[in-house]
Structure formats: structure tokens, C-alpha cells
Amino acid sequence: MRQRYSFHVDWAGHSVTVNVRSGWITETELLVDGKECAFHRVHGHGSYPLTLSGQLPEDPPQPLAVTLDRTGRADHPLACVLAVAGGEQPMPEHTAR
Template identity: 40%
Template sequence: MSRRHHFHIDHLGHSVSATVQTGHRAVVEILVDGKETGHARPDDDRSVTVPVELPTDPPTTVTVRAITGPGTPRCVLYATADGEPQVMAPRPY
């Protein structure tokens, strides 16, 4: 059975959202300010790293790591400038 999980964080004044669809074949979609900027399908290890750019001047590259299983999916944002991981908050919708 397929299920969608949503995650969100604000970083450098921009909205970063992730949708993780679980099921037979997991799919991860990343949106920045409401526009899809990254898309991936995890391999057998059940996690995937998706690099995206924030529309700053100059553009800022960040990475979203989605862990699709086992258990409840989770997403973490890694900013390349400071390298500090930031857990993306789950959204109930």
C-alpha cells in the first residue's frame, strides 16, 4: 500500500518541502518555494540524497536526505555552508 509523507523547513528565507511516497517503489520529490527542484527514487538501501539550489544571490546548494524506511520516513536538510543537519518537520496533510 502506498502512502505519502510530507516534510517542511524554512531555510535562508525559502520554503523547502519534501514529499516521500512509500510503497512498492519509493519516490521523493523536493520543492523549493513551491516549485519542484528535485526528484529521486531510492535504491535498496531505502535512503536517497537529493541536491537542490535555493534561489539566493548567488544560488545556495543544499542537500535533502530522505530515509524512506524501515519505519516512519524522515527527512534532513544539510546546508553546505555550515554542514549542520536540520531535521525537517513532518506535516500531517
């Protein structure tokens, strides 16, 4: 059975979203302002921690990274953290559509 997870945060006027679809193949995408800027695909349930990198569309572009890791909890098995501008911010989980 395929599982879906979605994490989202608004940061400095930008939307940052991470979507995970796991099953026989696990696909993880990083969206900034609704545009895909990183994608990872692996057979199986994925290996964690997993870090995807992108950038905020500013002048000059500002780099960011999101890291997914297992929590060990059945109710929320993944956690996601946004690293940008020298700091880190947990990304809340949302119901995937």
C-alpha cells in the same frame, strides 16, 4: 496501499519541502519555494538513505541537500534532514495532503 510522507522547514526566507509517495513505486520530490528541483523514482519501497540535491534561488545560488533515512519506528518510519550552509537541520514531518 500507498503511503505518503511530507517534511517541511522554512530556512532563510525559503520554503523547503520533501514529499514521499511509496507503494509499488516510490516517488520522492524536493521542492524549494514550491518549485520542484529534484525528483527520484524507484520500484518498490525505496532504498535508504536517499539524498536529493538542489539549491536556494539566491545570488549566487546556495546548494542544499536533503537526506531521508529509515527510523525503525512504526509511527514515524522516515526522518529527513536538511543540509545547507555547512549545517544540518532536522525537517519536521507534516501530514501529506
